[in-house]
Amino acid sequence: MSALANHAFAKMNGIGNEIVVVDMRDAASPVTPDDARAVASAEGGVPYDQLMVLQKPRLEGTEAFIRIYNNDGSEAGACGNGMRCVVRRIFEKTGQTTATFETRAGLLNCWQGPAPDLYTVDMGRPKFGWQDIPLAEEFRDTRYIELQIGPIDNPILHSPSAVSMGNPHAIFWVDDVNAYDLGRFGPLLENHPIFPERANITLAHIVDRDHITIRTWERGAGLTKACGSAACATAVAAARLKRANRNVEITLPGGKLGIEWRERDDHVLMTGTATFEYEGTFDPALFAPVT
Numbered sequence: 592m593s594a595l596a597n598h599a600f601a602k603m604n605g606i607g608n609e610i611v612v613v614d615m616r617d618a619a620s621p622v623t624p625d626d627a628r629a630v631a632s633a634e635g636g637v638p639y640d641q642l643m644v645l646q647k648p649r650l651e652g653t654e655a656f657i658r659i660y661n662n663d664g665s666e667a668g669a670c671g672n673g674m675r676c677v678v679r680r681i682f683e684k685t686g687q688t689t690a691t692f693e694t695r696a697g698l699l700n701c702w703q704g705p706a707p708d709l710y711t712v713d714m715g716r717p718k719f720g721w722q723d724i725p726l727a728e729e730f731r732d733t734r735y736i737e738l739q740i741g742p743i744d745n746p747i748l749h750s751p752s753a754v755s756m757g758n759p760h761a762i763f764w765v766d767d768v769n770a771y772d773l774g775r776f777g778p779l780l781e782n783h784p785i786f787p788e789r790a791n792i793t794l795a796h797i798v799d800r801d802h803i804t805i806r807t808w809e810r811g812a813g814l815t816k817a818c819g820s821a822a823c824a825t826a827v828a829a830a831r832l833k834r835a836n837r838n839v840e841i842t843l844p845g846g847k848l849g850i851e852w853r854e855r856d857d858h859v860l861m862t863g864t865a866t867f868e869y870e871g872t873f874d875p876a877l878f879a880p881v882t
């Protein structure tokens with residue numbers, strides 16, 4: 592039987608990014624990709640974009656090791672909106688105002704933001720090397736990579752920037768993020784062979800040096816109302832192109848995030864809200880083997 596059967600969960604969202612948080616630090620067995628898919632899609636499940644699974648801490652000083660599942664059962668190395676939801680849960684339970692978590696992408700320091708409803712997550716350093724993103728072939732300058740969609744002589748989207756925030760991102764620079772059928776182009780680009788681990792696909796419009804608007808097709812989750820790591824990747828990519836400052840406001844369909852690419856250590860700090868919706872326990876029938 593699944594470790595999630597009869598287990599408590601919290602349904603939350605990070606500016607519209609649908610998040611489920613489960614605290615499995617006392618559980619004996621792990622959450623499997625099948626469990627993650629069942630929660631997201633089975634009849635009577637809890638639909639989400641990302642499932643944040645807190646596991647027993649592996650390192651001294653960390654609250655938990657966090658595994659991040661997309662709703663297709665694939666694992667992600669980073670989830671900014673999901674991290675703020677986890678932080679809110681922990682802070683409300685323990686009264687803490689700072690915490691450190693470990694994910695596949697490394698250690699994430701988190702703290703109470705400048706207002707009671709804001710949380711800041713240090714998302715670590717971005718990576719730009721083609722093998723770190725990763726890309727399937729060498730690109731010396733990942734500020735623009737050779738990737739386009741549409742007619743060769745008149746591409747619809749082309750020359751994205753590529754960045755890793757612990758997960759792969761491609762950012763296409765456009766004048767109007769709503770002028771493209773991202774639901775159609777997203778999966779084609781997500782699964783393009785240039786991305787051996789697939790990629791999150793973002794359309795970004797630089798409004799001015801302090802404001803950028805984005806829309807994201809998420810790897811393993813599809814069109815979402817917000818993607819925190821994409822907001823971080825976009826802010827960094829725009830600054831690398833010298834088209835925006837290192838401290839910007841990102842507007843996503845579900846809300847806004849403040850992103851600072853800190854000068855002194857190149858860490859990316861993301862600040863925003865985290866909303867609690869409801870809590871419950873998973874019905875064991877969700878995980879019953881299909882006979």
Ligand SMILES: N[C@H](CCC[C@H](N)C(=O)O)C(=O)O
Binds near residue numbers: 809
């Ligand atoms: N929604 C998440 C990103 C999940 C990334 C996931 N789609 C992947 O990299 O596979 C966020 O707020 O950062």
